[in-house]
Amino acid sequence: MRALPDRVDAVLVQALIAAALSFAHLHDLALAAGQDGWKAWAYPVSVDLLMVAAWRRLHSGEAKAAGWCWFLVALTASLGANVATAGLLDLNDVPAWLRILIAGWPAVAFLGGTLLAHGAPKPTNAPGAASEPPSTVTAPEPTAAEVEPPSAAAELPAGEPESATASPSPVPPALVALARKVADEHRARTGTPIDTSTLRARLGVPMPLAEAIAIQLT
Template identity: 85%
Template sequence: MPATGRSRAVRTLPVRVDAVLVQAVIAAALSFAHLHDLASAAGQDGWKAWAYPVSVDLLLVAAWRRLRSGEAKAAGWCWFLVALVASLGANVATAGLLDLDDVPAWLRILVAGWPAVAFLGGTLLTHGSPKSIETPATTPEPPSTDTAPEPTPAEAEPPTAAAVLPAAEPKSGPPSPSPAPPALVALARKVADEHRTRTGTDIDTSTLRARLGVPMPLAEAIATQLT
């Protein structure tokens, strides 16, 4: 019985080897060694030679994360290519095309100046403030073509408040704090639901006033009834 239990436990935990992951580990180890050898040949001894491949790999990761985020792709591509050239150049240089016992002066200069370049790139990629993509509150937000489905004829642009509210004669003095008409509240609720579906956030009073085309006091009264 104990042997059967152990065999059953072994069958429930299969060992899977991902060939892509193994290949990535091998490639990273070789590139790491090439960068270390080049830095050591350029006069960077001890722990400094080991820090160079770490710096190059971290800059690659930071640039790739910026590209995946979809913000400031120009900066992400720029620093990704810089780190890729540094890594690829070390791999090619250590393939017998360069005498590591007699490294040229220009290569020593590039290796010695790499920490400043990597620090600048990592700082800009990590702490750079991406450009805001929020639209002004006074203008209606265009429908998104990426996430939201195309509206059906019944879900087309809702009519304005002028088509819902009956025509009223202008009155002198401050407006009375009467509640909003039910038809206008229903229209505002539809606009708020469409805004929440498209952006993932609740609509604010300024945007609601701009979408309905009503005065701010009336928009505030409608907003209180929507909450």
């Protein structure tokens, strides 16, 4: 068999004695108020359980106001029974108001225990769980100055005349998209297609590149 500890915690012994005395006082008061049989024993159990539930809520760190409220209610019921049975109250002639309080205690204890047991805890967000709202800012479209235009004319090999030109370099897709947007705005405003000179002025590119872009737009 497991050996009993040599020394018993004095605080635990004192707590057990105090709990037994308070339990007995609550039982005697309920019995004097007309709650006989098992009902007289159930009253001290409900008071002590409500006090324990309120104490656990206080230690959980959530809804401390509710925890303190129901802890004080249970403590008042326990302390009131201890004082009432100390000779200040005739247990053979319990007043009507005290009978009403004792008869209504089960509903109060049920309400307090339910609120403490099923109270919604505060939501806790895990680190990194909160997501930022999606941004509605869109990236600005590239301008003609930001798009590096290719050389209007390729370099001529040595020995060939300057009049001979190589095939034009392909136009960047971003510049074509910008030119198409400018052309659509011009058509919507004037009702006529944009000409090459106007397109060159709007984009700020050389004329050969503007002509190549105009070909892409047709």
